Amino acid sequence: MMLTPGLRKFVLTAHVISSVGFLGAVAGFLVLAVAGLASQDAQTVRAAYLAMELIAWFVIVPLAFTSLVIGIVQSLTSQWGLFRYWWVLAKLVLTVLTVTVLLLQLEPIGYVARAAAEGTLSSADLRGLRTSFVWPHGTGGLLVLFLTTTLSVYKPRGMTRYGWGKQHEQRPLSQP
Amino acid sequence: MADPPPYPGTPGWVKASGIAGGVLVLLVIIVLVTGVGGSHGPGRHMPSGSGGAPLSSVTEPGAQQP
Numbered sequence: 001m002m003l004t005p006g007l008r009k010f011v012l013t014a015h016v017i018s019s020v021g022f023l024g025a026v027a028g029f030l031v032l033a034v035a036g037l038a039s040q041d042a043q044t045v046r047a048a049y050l051a052m053e054l055i056a057w058f059v060i061v062p063l064a065f066t067s068l069v070i071g072i073v074q075s076l077t078s079q080w081g082l083f084r085y086w087w088v089l090a091k092l093v094l095t096v097l098t099v100t101v102l103l104l105q106l107e108p109i110g111y112v113a114r115a116a117a118e119g120t121l122s123s124a125d126l127r128g129l130r131t132s133f134v135w136p137h138g139t140g141g142l143l144v145l146f147l148t149t150t151l152s153v154y155k156p157r158g159m160t161r162y163g164w165g166k167q168h169e170q171r172p173l174s175q176p
Numbered sequence: 177m178a179d180p181p182p183y184p185g186t187p188g189w190v191k192a193s194g195i196a197g198g199v200l201v202l203l204v205i206i207v208l209v210t211g212v213g214g215s216h217g218p219g220r221h222m223p224s225g226s227g228g229a230p231l232s233s234v235t236e237p238g239a240q241q242p
Contacts, residue, residue: 157187158190
């Protein structure tokens with residue numbers, strides 16, 4: 001099913017807003033994670049982890065799912081398809097991977113936020129967990145989102161074998 | 177009806193990305209299996225039950241308190 005030009009532009013705008021917002025929110029999360037790890041001020045550390053939990057649940061997760069769902073809808077309702085072009089497929093795989101890691105990280109983030117609320121952030125164990133918010137999870141997530149954004153803009157060439165087959169089975173029908 | 181042209185093959189950037197991704201996954205698996213990077217997973221560093229234990233069990237009194 002193809003969308004009308006007006007609706008297509010609306011869906012594209014929603015996809016750009018959610019995807020870039022996702023990237024920006026992860027960047028903000030990473031800054032807070034660094035502040036929580038590096039700051040010597042206890043109030044700053046506590047505030048950072050409390051804010052990280054809020055940003056994760058109420059900004060990053062909604063934007064991540066919005067971006068993923070709209071991206072799938074957009075590709076299925078355009079000539080790009082979901083499995084026809086390598087760059088679309090790569091974006092899908094990377095976004096699903098990012099959302100999966102994000103969901104797995106929600107529990108540790110909540111745990112550290114609860115520890116921050118109770119002022120128990122000084123243990124060596126929690127330091128390891130807090131470090132993981134910076135690297136690999138925060139930085140890795142941001143790098144993957146840079147990559148997906150770059151793929152969207154450059155749209156590197158190349159069809160999948162499935163896309164190639166689809167394109168050539170449709171062509172005879174469209175040409176009388 | 178003419179036969180469709182043969183598939184031109186997988187682009188180089190996909191092959192290179194696939195190799196890079198494969199190497200990355202292999203490195204992660206090696207780190208997880210050998211334990212070089214310490215225990216991993218969402219439940220690491222948490223008391224058993226992932227958050228079930230009281231937070232006071234990880235408290236170091238006096239540190240980072242305002």
